[in-house]
Amino acid sequence: MSDALVQQGLAVERVDNAARAENDPWLSAVARGFLEEEPGEVRREAFVGHTAHRRKLGVYDATSPQPEIPVATFASWPSELTVPGGSVAASAISAVTVAPTHRRRGILRALMAGELRTAAALGLPVAVLTVSESTIYGRFGFGSAATVANWDIRVRRAGWIGPEAPGRVDFISREQARELAEALHERVRASSAGEIALPEGHLNRFFGTSPDAEKAERLRTIQYRSPAGEVDGIAVYRVVENPDDFSESTLELSWLLAATDDAYAGLWRFLLEMDLIGRLRASELAVDEPLWWMIADQRAATITITDHEYVRILDVPGALASRRFGAADTIALEVDDPLGIAGGTFVLTTDADGGAVVDAVEAPPANAPVVRLGIRELSSLLLGTVSAVTLARAGRIEADDPTRIARVFQTTEAPRLSFWY
Ligand SMILES: CC(C)(COP(=O)(O)OP(=O)(O)OC[C@H]1O[C@@H](n2cnc3c(N)ncnc32)[C@H](O)[C@@H]1OP(=O)(O)O)[C@@H](O)C(=O)NCCC(=O)NCCS
Structure with missing residues (x-):
């Protein structure tokens, strides 16, 4: 254990993934760290299931009035990062929080140094994470490695000039989409540097298919099927109505997975040409989306570039x-x-x-x-x-x-x- 923490009377403990009594306070600390509300019973139960494979650490302060709630949290799990033309084993890091009562005393530094050394000793050549703030992780050797684009498109102005996809687009249920998504993401990530293997629990969250899903009924899910009958793409979105003008609603696209160029063109065209939609917003797109070359008016899209995924080479x-x-x-x-x-x-x-x-x-x-x-x-x-x-x-x-x-x-x-x- 880090001397810096011992000297402060703090203890680092591994959370027993099978024990609700340890997971519940740990999740409370994570939720508080990310400014979320106190998790309810349904979320707590779901959380234990979908994080069962993670190595969760808590830092505990025995002198706190709530000693069972950790003052810092940290989770990691072995994953796989796609690199240009291949892939590499990676330690994926998440749930990094330090309570505001214990901030800036070196707790993150101690946890991160320990994590990186452990991952290196296990033979993992890189560590990866997504960040709440750009300035936190550079000091630990993480470099901004996958930049992403957030799009806001005035769809009526865009004008489709991309290819005509030969397949068809159909609505499917959220459960059907969830079933299809895992294999599709595996197909997509094999050739998309920056993607990692989907963490457990993400699919349920994306498609609102777990019991703790919020506002799942707002989600719409579609698939693209090739003429050969293969489902090569799916998308999940929700529509936010504009109370002042019903025909100017906003479509918020949360995930579009296309394993072929046809599926990409078919799904994007469908989304851009929907009635009653004035704007489409999408985030975590590539900075070189082919979509920009599939619309007649490139200024219909306001594109914001932001850092997203950070990588730390360990070997x-x-x-x-x-x-x-x-x-x-x-x-x-x-x-x-x-x-x-x-x-x-x-x-x-x-x-x-x-x-x-x-x-x-x-x-x-x-x-x-x-x-x-x-x-x-x-x-x-x-x-x-x-x-x-x-x-x-x-x-x-x-x-x-x-x-x-x-x-x-x-x-x-x-x-x-x-x-x-
Ligand atoms: C970010 C956070 C985990 C930092 O924890 P901490 O224990 O206060 O950090 P430490 O005291 O170990 O600081 C280590 C170094 O990082 C710096 N640092 C810490 N938080 C920082 C932040 N938010 N922005 C920029 N630098 C930060 C410190 O100044 C210190 O720098 P130095 O060692 O070069 O002097 C904590 O503030 C937090 O929980 N924030 C809210 C949740 C969050 O954003 N988590 C990150 C998710 S990706």
């Missing part, structure tokens, strides 16, 4: 060798890791097929261009969300030849993570 050879690269070359990386987990000097040799060999070395070889960078910046380069040229121009990395480094790391599509966890 440089393990993380880099898991992905495919954009050019054959040999480059040297001098990686600084303030937490002393993954730093060092490495030679990355890539081949024409995108494969890579990564060797830890004492010093960079004389004939290879060197890039000197922090673990945070290398973590941002992993998924291809930013070019090494951009990072060099921003003063975030030092490279002998930024263009050569950028060609090696370049990817054909922007990474994206389509949900929060």
